[in-house]
Amino acid sequence: MTDGFELHPGALTRAEQEALAAEVLAGAEHAPFWRPVVPGGKAMSVRMTGFGPLSWVSDLHGYRYQPLHPQTGRPWPPMPQILLDLWRRFAPHAQQPDACLANLYRGEARMGLHQDKDEIDFSAPVLSVSLGDTAVFRIGQTTRGGPTRSVRLASGDVCLLTGPARMAFHGVDRVIAGSSTVVPGGGRLNLTLRRAR
């Protein structure tokens, strides 16, 4: 067990999950999901967009948080209220999040083990909301190569990386296609709230 990893299964009702998925896909009409390239030049299999004042981007120059969508040059759509409500519910002592990264997993998309370390404030948690198909999530230690464990994240589940787990390596081994009907068009949406600055 990784200290500080909190899982809250079924934190959102089905109706809330559907409303949030619809709001995210509507936002993506203005701020389209794109496939970031990592500095080594390889495109990620996950597609990304963002909400709120800042979101995370990657390109050949590196990783960073920025206020504008890299393709449209426009600000990210506003943070959905339901996400701010989840932050107040599960991270009542942390300051408001200023960044929401939205990940879309379709087909064979996955995410390799990594740490979230491009934020300035590591005292605030990362709060993650899963919608749609179940993810086979992996979480380990604060050093690469330590023991890991596998956790299934289903639609409506919220998890937090707090305390020692805030810097734990984590990733998504795979997504179980067809395990949910919450996301129109299929697949999985993951929203992570952070304090980037």
Ligand code: SIN
């Ligand atoms: C992430 O680490 O940014 C996303 C994790 C997930 O999709 O559950």
Ligand code: FE2
């Ligand atoms: Fe992450």
